[in-house]
Amino acid sequence: xxxxxxxxxxxxxxxEIPPESLDLALRELAKxxxxxxxxxxxxxxxxxxxGAIGDFTVDEALKKLLSDSRLEYKFVxxxxxxxxxxxxxxSALGGDRTRTSGSxxxxxxxxxxRSTGGQFHLAQxxxxxxxxxxxxxxxxANAQQGANGADGISEIIVTAQxxxxxxxxxxxxVTVLDADTLADSGKVLIKDYFSSIPGFSFQPSxxxxxxxxIRGITTxxxxxxxxxxxxxxxxxxxxxxxxxxxxxxxxxxxxxxxVEILRGPQGTLYGAxxxxxxxxxxxxxxxxxxxxxxxxxGASTVYNGAQPxxxxxxxxxxxLTDTLxxxxxxFTRQDPGYIDNPITGINGVNEAQNEGARLGAxxxxxxxxxxxxxxxxxxxxxxxxxxxxxxPGLGGLQTNDLKxxxxxxxxxxAYSATLDYKVHDIDLTSVTGYNIGRTFNxxxxxxxxxxxxxxxxxxxxxxxxxxxxxxxxxxxLDKFTQELRAKTAIGPVELLIGGFYNHESAPGSDxxxxxxxxxxxxxxGVLLRTLYTGPAAHFEEYAGFANxxxxxxxxxxxxFGGRESQDKEVDTPQFSTGPYVPIxxxxxxxxxxxxxxxxxxxxxxxxxTPRFQISPDFMVxxxxxxxxxxxxxxxxxxxxxxAPATFNPDKTQNYEIGAKADFLDHKLSIDxxxxxxxxxxxxxxxLTLCCGSAYAANGGAAKSEGVEFSVAARxxxxxxxxAWLDYTNxxxxxxxxxxSSVFGLSGARLPLSSRVSGSVSAEQDFPxxxxxxxxxxxxxxxxxxxxxxxxxxxxxxxxxxLPRQRFPGYAKTDILFGIKDDPWKVSLYVNNLADKRxxxxxxxxxxxxxxxxxxxxxxxxGLSAVRTF
Numbered sequence: 001x002x003x004x005x006x007x008x009x010x011x012x013x014x015x016e017i018p019p020e021s022l023d024l025a026l027r028e029l030a031k032x033x034x035x036x037x038x039x040x041x042x043x044x045x046x047x048x049x050x051g052a053i054g055d056f057t058v059d060e061a062l063k064k065l066l067s068d069s070r071l072e073y074k075f076v077x078x079x080x081x082x083x084x085x086x087x088x089x090x091s092a093l094g095g096d097r098t099r100t101s102g103s104x105x106x107x108x109x110x111x112x113x114r115s116t117g118g119q120f121h122l123a124q125x126x127x128x129x130x131x132x133x134x135x136x137x138x139x140x141a142n143a144q145q146g147a148n149g150a151d152g153i154s155e156i157i158v159t160a161q162x163x164x165x166x167x168x169x170x171x172x173x174v175t176v177l178d179a180d181t182l183a184d185s186g187k188v189l190i191k192d193y194f195s196s197i198p199g200f201s202f203q204p205s206x207x208x209x210x211x212x213x214i215r216g217i218t219t220x221x222x223x224x225x226x227x228x229x230x231x232x233x234x235x236x237x238x239x240x241x242x243x244x245x246x247x248x249x250x251x252x253x254x255x256x257x258x259v260e261i262l263r264g265p266q267g268t269l270y271g272a273x274x275x276x277x278x279x280x281x282x283x284x285x286x287x288x289x290x291x292x293x294x295x296x297x298g299a300s301t302v303y304n305g306a307q308p309x310x311x312x313x314x315x316x317x318x319x320l321t322d323t324l325x326x327x328x329x330x331f332t333r334q335d336p337g338y339i340d341n342p343i344t345g346i347n348g349v350n351e352a353q354n355e356g357a358r359l360g361a362x363x364x365x366x367x368x369x370x371x372x373x374x375x376x377x378x379x380x381x382x383x384x385x386x387x388x389x390x391x392p393g394l395g396g397l398q399t400n401d402l403k404x405x406x407x408x409x410x411x412x413x414a415y416s417a418t419l420d421y422k423v424h425d426i427d428l429t430s431v432t433g434y435n436i437g438r439t440f441n442x443x444x445x446x447x448x449x450x451x452x453x454x455x456x457x458x459x460x461x462x463x464x465x466x467x468x469x470x471x472x473x474x475x476x477l478d479k480f481t482q483e484l485r486a487k488t489a490i491g492p493v494e495l496l497i498g499g500f501y502n503h504e505s506a507p508g509s510d511x512x513x514x515x516x517x518x519x520x521x522x523x524x525g526v527l528l529r530t531l532y533t534g535p536a537a538h539f540e541e542y543a544g545f546a547n548x549x550x551x552x553x554x555x556x557x558x559x560f561g562g563r564e565s566q567d568k569e570v571d572t573p574q575f576s577t578g579p580y581v582p583i584x585x586x587x588x589x590x591x592x593x594x595x596x597x598x599x600x601x602x603x604x605x606x607x608x609t610p611r612f613q614i615s616p617d618f619m620v621x622x623x624x625x626x627x628x629x630x631x632x633x634x635x636x637x638x639x640x641x642x643a644p645a646t647f648n649p650d651k652t653q654n655y656e657i658g659a660k661a662d663f664l665d666h667k668l669s670i671d672x673x674x675x676x677x678x679x680x681x682x683x684x685x686x687l688t689l690c691c692g693s694a695y696a697a698n699g700g701a702a703k704s705e706g707v708e709f710s711v712a713a714r715x716x717x718x719x720x721x722x723a724w725l726d727y728t729n730x731x732x733x734x735x736x737x738x739x740s741s742v743f744g745l746s747g748a749r750l751p752l753s754s755r756v757s758g759s760v761s762a763e764q765d766f767p768x769x770x771x772x773x774x775x776x777x778x779x780x781x782x783x784x785x786x787x788x789x790x791x792x793x794x795x796x797x798x799x800x801x802l803p804r805q806r807f808p809g810y811a812k813t814d815i816l817f818g819i820k821d822d823p824w825k826v827s828l829y830v831n832n833l834a835d836k837r838x839x840x841x842x843x844x845x846x847x848x849x850x851x852x853x854x855x856x857x858x859x860x861x862g863l864s865a866v867r868t869f
Contacts, residue, residue, distance in 0.1 A: 011057060011058070012055050012056060012057050012060075012551060012554050013032075013033070013055065013056070013057075013489070014054070014055050014163075014489065014494065015029070015032065015052045015053065015054065015055070015056050015061050016053050016163070016164050017029060017049075017051045017052045017053065017061075017065065018051045018053065018157055018164065019048065019049060019050050019051040019155065019157070020048065020049065020051065021047070021048060021049070022044045022047040022048060022049045022065065022066075022069060023044045023047075025049045025051065025052075025065050026039070026044065026065065026083070029052070029058075029061055029062070029065065033058055033061075034079075035058075035079045035080065035081060036079055036080045036081070037080075037081050037082075037083060038076070038080060038081070038082050038083070039071075039082065039083035039084065040084075043071060043083065043084070043085060044069075044071070044083070047069050047071075049064075049065045049066075049067075049069070050064065050065075050067060050068070050155040051064070051065070051155070051157065051166075052064035052065050053157055053164050053165050053166050053169070054165055054166055054169040055169075055551065055557070056616075057554065058081075060616055062081070063616070064616070066083070067666075070085060070086050071083055071084065071085055071086065072084065072085075072086050153662070153666050153667065153668075153669050153712050153713075153714050153720070155167075155168075155666075156176050158170055158174055158176060158260050159233070159260070159280070159282065160172050160174050160260060160262050160280070161269065161547075162233065162269055162485070162496070163487070167660075168617065168619065168660045168661070168662060168669070169613075169619060169660075170660075171559070171609045171611045171619070171621035171623060171658070172262055172263075172264070172266075172623070173198075173262070173263040173264060173656075173658060173671070173673050173708060174260055174261065174262050174263070175196075175197045175198060175200075175260070175261045175263070175710075176258055176259070176260050176261075177193060177196065177197075177258060177259040177260075177261075178258055179253035179254075179255075179256035179257055179258055179259065179284075180253065182253045182259075183253040183254060183296065183313070183864070184816070184818070184825070184827045184829070184864060184866070185814065185816050185827070185829045185831070186298070186300060186829050186831060186860060186862040186864070187814075187831070188250075188252060188253055188311075188333070189250045189335075190202060190210070190212075190250055191204060191210075191840075191856070191857070192831070192857065195757070195759065195781035195783055195812060196759055196761075196779070196781060197261050198263070198708045198710060198724045198725075198726040198757070198759075199214050199215045199216075199263050199277075199706070199708060199726050199728055199757075200212070200213075200214055200261060201213040201214070201216070201218070201752040201753050201754070201786070202840065203220065203751075203752050203840055203841050204386070204840055204841055204854055205841065211752065212225070212226075212227040212279070213226060213227065213276055213751075213752050213753060214226075214227055214261070214263050214264075214276040214277030215263055215264065215276055215277065215675065215677060215704050215706065215728055215730065215753075216704040216706075216728045216729075216730025216750050216752070216753030217275060217276030217277075217652060217677065217679060217704060217730070217750075218276065218750065218751060218752055218753075219682055219683065219684050219685065219750065219751060219789065219790070220685070220751035220752055220788070220789035220790075221684075221685025221694060221751075221789050222241050222685055222694055222696075223241055223683045223684065223685050223696050224239065224240050224241050224273065224629045224630065224631075224632060224683060224696070225237070225238075225239075225273045225629065226273065226275050226276040226629060227273070227274070227276050227277055227278065227279060228266065228270050228271070228272070228273045228274030228277075228278040228279070229249070229278070229279045229281070230270070230278065230279070230280050230281065231249065231251070231281045231283070231376070231414045231416070231433075231435075232281070232282065232283055232374060232414075232416050232418065232431075232433075233280075233416075233418070233431050233483075234414065234416045234431060234432075234433030234435070234481055235270075235271070235433070235479070235481050235502065236249060236281075236414065236435050236479075237249075237435075237437070237477070237479075238437075238477050238479070238504060238506075238539075239272050239273055239502070239504060239539050239541065239567075239629075239630055240537070240539055240569055240630060240632040240633075241632065241696060249281070249378065249412050249414070250378075250380070251281050251283075251376070251378065252313070252331050252333065252354065252356055252378065254294075254296070254313035254314075254315060254329055254330075254331045255283055255284070255315075255329050255331075255356070255358040255376060256281060256282065256283055256284065257282045257283060257284045257285070258282050259279065259280065259281055259282070260278075260279075260280040260282060261277065261278070261279055261280075262274075262277050262278040262280065263277045263673075263708070264276075264277060264623070264625060264627075264654045264656060264675060264677070265277075265605070265625045265626050265627025265652045265653070265654045265677070266278045266625070266627060267563060267603075267605030267625070267626055267627035267628055268545060268547065268561040268562060268563045268605050268606060268607045268625065268626075269545065269547065269561065269563075269607075271500060271502075271541070271543055271545075271563065271565060272502075272541060272565060272567065272603075272628065272629060272630050273629045273630075274627050275626075275627030275628055275629050275650070275651065275652040275679075276627070276652070283358065283360065283374060283376070284315070284327060284329075284360070285327070285360065285362055285372065286317055286318075286319075286325035286326050286327040286360050286361060286362040286372075287317055287319070287325055287327075287362075288319045288321070288322060288323065288324070288325045288362075288364075289319065290317075290319065291316075291317065291318060291319060292316070292317045292868070292869065293314070293315060293316040293317065293868065293869050294313070294314070294315050294866065294867070294868050294869075295313070295314045295866070295867045295868075296311070296312070296313040296314075296864055296865065296866045296867075297310075297311065297312050297313075297864070297865055298310065298311045298312075298862055298863055298864030298865065299311075299862065299863055300336065300860055300861065300862030300863070301336060301860070301861050301862075302336045302338045302857065302858055302859065302860045302861075303338065303835050303858035303859040303860075304338045304340070304397045304858060305336040305337065305338050305348060306336070306337050306338070306340070306347035306348025306351065307334070307336050307337065307348055307351055308334075308336060309333075309334050309335055309336040309860075309862070310333070310334050311331065311332070311333040311334075311864070312331065312332050312333075313329070313330075313331040314329065314330055314331070315327065315328065315329035315330075316328050316329070323363060323364050323365045324361070324362070324363045324364075325361070325362050326359065326360065326361045326362075327358075327359070327360045327361075327362075328357075328358070328359050328360075329357065329358045330355075330356070330357040330358075331354075331355065331356055331357075332354070332355040333353075333354040333355070334351065334352070334353055334354070335351065335352040335354065336348065336351060337349055337350040337351030337352070337382075337384070338350065338386075338397055338857075338858055339384065339385070339386055339387070339388060339397055339398065339399055340395075340397065340398050340399075341384070341398065341399050341400065341401065341403075342394070342398060342400070343400045343518070343519070344403045344521070346384070346403070349383060349384025349385070349399070349401075349407075350382055350384050350385060350386040350407075351382060351383075351384075352380060352381065352382040353380070353381050353382070354378070354379065354380045354381075355378070355379055356376070356377055356378030356379060357376075357377055358374065358375065358376045358377070359374070359375050360372070360373065360374045360375075361373045361374075367422075368421065368422040368423075369420070369421050369422070370419070370420045371417070371418070371419050371420075372416075372417070372418045372419075373416070373417050374414070374415065374416045374417075375413075375414075375415050376412075376413065376414040376415075377411075377412075377413050378411070378412050379410070379411045379412075380408070380409075380410045381407075381408070381409045381410070382407045382408060383404050383407040384399075384401065384404070384405065384406055384407050385399070385401060385405070385406025385407060385443065386406075386854055386855075387399060387401070387406060387849070387852040387853060387854050388852070388853050388854075388855065389401075389849070389851050389852060389853075390851050390852075390853055391851050396837065397855075397858070399852075401443075401444040402444045402446070402468050402470050402516055402518055402521060403521040404442060404521070405442050405443050405444040405470050406442065406443045406444060407441075407442055408439060408440065408441045408442075409439070409440045410437070410438070410439045410440075411436075411437070411438040411439075412435070412436070412437050412438075413435065413436040413437075414433070414434075414435050414436075415433065415434045415435075416431065416432065416433045416434075417430075417431075417432045417433075418430070418431050418432075425488050425489065426486055426487070426488045427486065427487040427488065428484075428485075428486050429483075429484070429485050429486075429487070430482075430483070430484050431481075431482075431483045432481070432482050432483075433479075433480070433481045433482075434478075434479070434480050434481075435477070435478075435479040436477070436478055436479075437475070437476065437477040437479075438474075438475075438476050439474070439475045439476075440472070440473075440474050440475075441472065441473055441475070442470060442471070442472045443470070443471050443848065444468075444469075444470060444471075444848070444849065445469040445470060445471035445513060445848060446467065446468050446469045446518065446849075447848060447849040447850060447851075466515050466516060466517045466518070466524045467518060468515070468516040468517060468518030469513060469514065469515060469516065469527065470513070470514045470516050471511075471512075471513050471514075471848075472511070472512050472513075472514070473509070473510065473511040473512070474508060474509055474510045474511075475506065475509055476506055476507050476508045476509055477504060477505075477506055478504070478505050478506075478507060479502070479503070479504045480502070480503045480504075481500070481501065481502045481503075482500070482501045483498060483499070483500045483501075484498055484499050485497065485498030485499075486498065492550060492551040492552070493548060493549070493550050493551070494548070494549040494551075495546070495547075495548050495549075496546065496547040496548075497544075497545070497546045497547075498544070498545050498546075499542075499543065499544050499545075500541070500542070500543040500544075500545070501540075501541070501542055501543075502539070502540065502541040503538075503539070503540050504537075504538070504539040504540075505535040505537070505538050505539075506535050506536035506537050507535045507536075508535075509532060509535070509536035510529075510530070510531060510532075511528070511529070511530040512526060512528065512529045512530075513526070513527045513528040513529075513578070513580060514526060514527065515527055526578055527578050527579055527580040528576060528577075528578040528579075528580035528581065529576070529577055529578055530574050530575070530576045531574065531575050531576075532572050532573070532574050532575075535572060536571070536572060536574070537569060537570065537571045537572065537633070538568075538569065538570045538572075539567065539568070539569045539570075539630075539632075540567060540568050540569075541565060541566070541567040541630070542565070542566045542567075543563055543564065543565040543566070544563070544564055545561065545562065545563035545564075546561065546562055546563075547559065547560070547561040547607075548560045548561070554613075555612060555613040555614070556610070556611070556612045556613070557610070557611055558608070558609070558610045558611070559607065559608070559609040559610075559611070560606075560607070560608055561606060561607040561608075562604065562605070562606045562607075563604070563605045563606075564602070564603075564604050565602060565603050565604075565605070565628070565630075566600075566601075566602045567600070567601050567602070567630045568598065568599070568600045568601075569598070569599045569600075569630070569631075569632045569633050570596065570597070570598045570599075570633070571596065571597045571598075571633040571634075571635065572596055573593055573594055573595060573596050574593070574594050574635070575591070575592075575593050576591065576592045576593075576594070577590060577591045577592075578590060594635075594639065595639070597633040597634070597639070597645045597646065598633065598646075599631055599632050599633040599645075599646035599647075601630050601631040601648060601649045602649075603628040603630070603649050603651060605625075605626045605627055605628055605651075606624075606625070606626055607623065607624065607625035607626070608623075608624045608625075609621060609622065609623045609624075609625070610622050614661075617661060617662035617663075617666070618659075618660075618661040618662070619659065619660050619661070620657075620658070620659045621657070621658055621659070622656065622657045622658075623654065623655075623656040623657075623658070624653070624654070624655050624656075625653075625654045625656075626651060626652060626653045626654065627651070627652050627654075628649050628650065628651040628652070629649060629650060629683065630649050631646060631647050631648040631649045631683075631698075632646065632647060632696065633645060633646050634646070634647065634695040634696060635695070638695045643686075643695035643697075644695070644697055647683060647696045647697050647698050648681060648698050649681070650679065650680060650681040650682055650683050650698065651679075651680055651681065652677050652678065652679045652680075653677065653678045653680075654675060654676070654677045654678075655675065655676045655677075655678075656673055656674065656675040656676070657673065657674055658671070658672060658673030658674070659671075659672055659673075666714075667713060667714050667715065668711070668712070668713045668714075668715075669711065669712045669713070670709070670710065670711050670712075671708075671709075671710040671711075672707075672708065672709045672710070673707070673708050674706075674707050674708075675704075675705065675706060675707075675708075676703065676704075676705045677703060677704040677705070678701070678703055679701060679702040679703060679704065680701045681698050681699075681701070682698065682699060682700050682701065682702055683696050683697075683698060684696065684697055684698070684699055684700075684736075684740070684742065684790070685742075685789065686740060686741045686742055687741045687742070687792055697740075699734075699736060699737040699740060700732060700733070700734035700735065700736060700737065700744075701732075701733040701734050702730065702731065702732050702733055702734075702750055703730070703731060703733050704728060704729070704730040704731075704750070704753075705728075705729050705730075706726065706727045706728035706729060706730075707726075707727050708724070708725075708726050708727075709724060709725050709726075710722070710723070710724040711723055711724070718764055718765035718766065718767075719762070719763070719764045719765075720762065720763050720764075721760075721761070721762045722760075722761050722762075723758070723759065723760040723761070724758060724759055725756075725757075725758040726756070726757045726758060727755060727756055728753050728754070728755060728757075729755060730749065730750040730753045731746075731747050731748060731749050731750060732744050732745065732746050732747060732748045732750070733746060734746055736790065741792050741793070742789075742790040742791060742792050743790065743791060743792065743793065743801035743802075744790045748790075749787050750787075751786070751787055751788055751789040751790070752786055752787075753786060754783050754784030754785060754786050754809065755784055755785075756782075756784040757781075757782055757783050757784055758781070758782050759779060759780065759781040759782070760779070760780050761777065761778065761779035761780075762777060762778060763775060763776070763777030763778075763816070764776055764777070768819070771821055771822065772819060772820070772821045773819065773820045773821070774817075774818070774819050774820075775816075775817070775818050775819070775820065776815075776816070776817050776818075777815070777816040777817075778813065778814060778815040778816065779813070779814045779815075780811060780812070780813050780814075781811065781812045781813075781814075782809065782810075782811045782812075783809060783810055783811075783812075783838065784809040785806060785807060785808050785809040786806075786807045786809075787804045787805065787806055787807070788804050788805035788806070788807065788841075788842070788843060789804070790804065791803065791804050805842055805843050807839040807840070807841075807842065808839060810836050810837075810838035810839075810856070811834075811836065812831075812832050812834075812836055812838060812856065813832070813833040813834055814829065814830065814831045814832070814833065815829065815830050815833055816828070816829045816830075817829075822868075823867055823868045823869055824865070824866070824867055825865070825866045825868075826863070826864070826865045826866075827863070827864050827865075827866075828861075828862070828863050829860075829861070829862050829863075829864075830859065830860070830861050830862075831857070831859070831860045831862075832856060832857060832858060832859045832860060833859060834859070835858055835859035836856065837855045837856070837858075838855060838856040839853055839854070839855060840854045840855065840856060841853070841854040842854065
């Protein structure tokens with residue numbers, strides 16, 4: 001190599017070549033770096049590459065592309081590189097004439113035709129020529145073993161920092177779940193796979209919503225969410241509890257490529273509500289490469305199930321032209337019910353019906369322009385809840401809830417348009433999103449209202465002669481977001497700047513409380529109805545952000561980022577009527593109109609991340625980052641009960657060191673981090689003195705500190721093993737405020753998080769014949785004991801606090817068997833093999849019933865068959 005070529009090859013540049021055909025990858029690299037690659041087509045025609053995504057020199061990028069290919073490279077001159085088999089180095093273009101398949105070949109790069117049909121390929125792409133989009137558009141999940149070498153760990157590409165990178169290169173703790181793998185094992189909902197994610201906590205409620213926490217950052221209850229959610233980089237769900245936060249889409253894996261879970265605050269790149277971490281749903285992109293499809297059918301049964309479950313999924317990729325492709329998918333699924341109600345005589349009351357579809361289009365008329373459109377629709381419905389009642393006369397999976405209570409009817413729609421346009425050296429991106437959520441909940445309110453109304457005459461609910469109460473509400477959410485960002489590189493500096501706008505509203509929300517006969521389910525009267533004069537609430541956010549990465553050397557870089565956010569929430573007046581009004585609001589008439597409430601706030605978040613590449617496969621990093629969730633307004637009617645009108649934002653600051661590395665020729669991979677999170681001005685769920693209505697307020701500080709360690713190995717042919725262990729100590733740093741309606745002392749554990757959790761999984765492939773392969777696998781997950789949310793006082797003098805609920809730790813075992821005979825795959829799975837009753841939530845605080853408990857899903861056996869084409 002000449003001196004000029006050495007200088008050229010030493011320049012480090014960001015490279016985004018995903019796992020794809022080696023021929024296409026080499027073409028992309030040649031165009032990007034401005035030189036020629038010369039090779040025999042027959043040497044690369046059937047090969048795949050793991051890609052090269054990250055900051056690489058030419059040498060490093062070539063090594064990445066050629067890993068596991070048994071090919072190597074050599075610089076011929078300043079502008080030409082030859083690719084040749086390792087076993088035949090004389091085929092390199094040196095300066096000597098070389099005989100190949102009966103043809104003469106010289107260093108000029110020309111070659112004559114050969115009778116064998118092999119061709120000598122000159123990979124030099126004209127500047128104006130598009131090589132066509134890749135099949136995965138840089139968002140590949142776990143690459144197939146055949147594309148990565150039979151003995152190596154699959155390489156994973158993520159978009160955690162809003163650009164495609166190798167998971168091993170991202171200085172953020174990220175867990176990636178492959179959607180097809182989830183589908184094969186029947187783990188289609190977050191409640192099925194949350195225990196596979198380090199530091200992740202999940203708590204369902206009977207309201208059709210759930211509470212998610214990462215690294216213990218939650219105070220539970222109905223406060224603003226601490227975990228952000230995006231679908232194709234579009235924020236999803238409400239930002240505040242006033243607009244029904246906590247509703248996270250359970251997107252069917254048939255529409256997904258992968259799920260990325262980012263741990264730790266992500267406020268600078270992802271804004272509000274990512275103070276604990278982020279869940280990224282990444283859907284599958286269309287491809288112009290070829291027509292393809294996937295069809296899956298399956299059936300399942302659950303312990304104590306009243307009906308079988310089933311699923312049917314189908315997806316098709318359809319290239320329309322060389323520059324335009326569409327992808328369509330649809331599914332229908334029934335989740336069997338396993339909770340029986342002996343009072344109403346209905347078994348399997350929590351049976352759920354789900355269906356949905358997605359349509360995506362990708363248009364890339366040139367290498368510098370692309371437009372991706374996506375529309376997703378999903379509908380879920382269940383008539384009863386999954387809570388059991390721990391009462392005399394009832395079994396372990398039985399309930400006495402009112403008929404058709406604790407169920408939900410939910411529709412979600414997610415639309416997005418992503419435009420990428422390159423102008424000279426600037427990459428411009430526009431991400432537009434519009435989400436629609438419609439949720440109707442009903443739940444048994446009898447226990448809660450009975451506690452409030454203690455007068456003997458009021459137990460018959462104002463003379464209507466019944467003792468049952470049902471609460472029904474309609475939560476609607478419309479959310480529009482727009483993000484514009486620009487990315488460029490100036491010498492050793494990479495710069496990303498952008499702006500963000502978010503508008504949310506809750507049109508048509510309504511609440512009604514019925515008096516109902518608990519035996520006949522006949523409605524005897526309306527105790528309360530609340531309507532809004534307009535949309536229940538509006539939320540607006542404006543933000544500007546910047547992210548700068550300075551490459552100090554080829555191996556060392558530092559990332560700086562900052563984001564300033566301004567937000568405003570307006571809760572509109574609500575009109576309430578009914579005999580329950582005097583009890584709730586303390587007013588004499590049976591009607592009450594609450595005032596309008598407005599809350600404003602702002603927050604600045606930052607990140608500083610130095611990263612050092614010890615080698616291309618060994619990276620260490622440190623990270624200082626912050627996140628926040630906005631403040632907001634309490635429901636207007638609660639101010640009449642003494643609740644404050646507004647509450648303020650709270651913020652987390654994370655300090656972390658970590659390492660990611662591959663060893664033993666990619667047979668062993670580790671990911672570890674040590675973190676400390678400082679959390680100030682906590683948002684808490686407090687209770688009013690009258691009827692215990694929940695509202696939000698600020699108070700105190702907390703911390704979360706811990707260690708995470710993950711390892712993956714492929715020690716033998718066909719055998720893959722992975723494990724992780726997490727220790728998190730999330731506790732209060734200050735006592736709860738002296739006059740708070742809940743009790744908590746410094747050192748008290750935060751809700752939901754277990755101090756110790758872990759998982760071990762393994763899968764072994766067994767060749768049965770030339771085309772048939774069998775596989776067997778299993779996973780054991782452990783979730784340690786947890787505490788429920790902070791409780792109030794057992795006496796008016798506030799001298800004796802109520803004990804917090806303790807949820808015991810549990811272990812869950814899943815096993816999987818199957819056979820693969822391309823294009824078929826058949827899987828048999830058993831989830832929760834030992835049929836454990838792990839507790840996820842319980843009691844009156846979240847379930848409005850002191851006797852209610854929500855368990856993990858009982859033992860489930862399922863069979864699925866997949867056909868790809």
